[in-house]
Amino acid sequence: MKNFFLLVGVITMPTLCLCQNFYDNPPVLTSLNKTRERKVVPWPYLREADVFVVKKVERIIDVREKQNQPMAFPANPFSKVLYDAVQNNTLTPYENDSLTSVMSMNKFLSIGLDTEVLTIPMDPDDPSYTRDTFVVNPFYVTDRVKKFRVVELWIYDKTRSQYFVRIISIAPQYELKIGSVNLGWQDLCVLKYYSKDDKDIRHVNINYDVFNRQNNMVELTFDDWFEQRLFSSYITKVSNMHDLSIRDQTEFKDNGVEALLEAERKQRELIEREENLYED
Secondary structure (H helix, E strand, O other), X not given: OHXXXXXXXXXXXXXXXXXXXXXXXXXXXXXXXXXXXXXOOOOOOOOHHHEEEEEEEEEEEEOOOHHHHHHHOOOOOHHHHHHHHHHOOOOOEEOOOOOOOEOOHHHHHHOOOEEEEEEEEEEOOEEEEEEEEEEEEOOOHHHHEEEEEEEEEEEEEOOOOEEEEEEEEEXXXXXXXXXXXXXEEEEOOEEXXXXXXXXOHHHHHOOOEOOOOOOOOOOOEHHHHHHOOOOOOEEEEEOOOOOOOHHHOHHHOOOHHHHHHHHHHHHHHHHHHHHHHHHO
């Protein structure tokens, strides 16, 4: 009997020695290196002849929504990831959704600089004697960029009988202020989401972690976040004859609630169209 236990010990001892101790390499120390080594998984090939339906959709992702708060994770805020990538010439900023007009670096760095008018009293005995001075406030991207405008294509592949959603571009948005006047949300620039070369958002996202609320052992990158569509958003525009966003259409121009309800209806239409195509 002693010989039996001795034999079992001799067999299992090498296995126990080879087992990695969890505390020797905790995930908080090793995840960064693993993320840096990840590569972008290309989209599956799609023949043009297999495309049956295409719909262009624009939607807004607001990082202040509870579901999107991981995008503002202090270690890797998504707005700063994109902003730094443009500054480092890893991403190319564009003027508009055509993705043909490249924005100069000087213009990119100057966007978002707010001018504020300060009234300075010149005479303590005469309150009416003042002087106005202009102060330029620096652009802090994590404080100013709170929304992202996403342009995507909903593509129905008749061979696979499947809808594919392909993001074309992402535009960080900030609130433009001139003096004390708020001019609303404006695009900082437009960035290409995926392309044949490496100068796109996917090749940047793949190397940056996003906070995983459910399990810190599971590594989650911004590429996973967008490809798995873990974000919350609302539709602002669906391709139409007049090329108008929902809020610019006459029936929704002065009614924000109705515009949001229309956005929900458009989302249901896309889902129901997919289900109807399966039935046909």
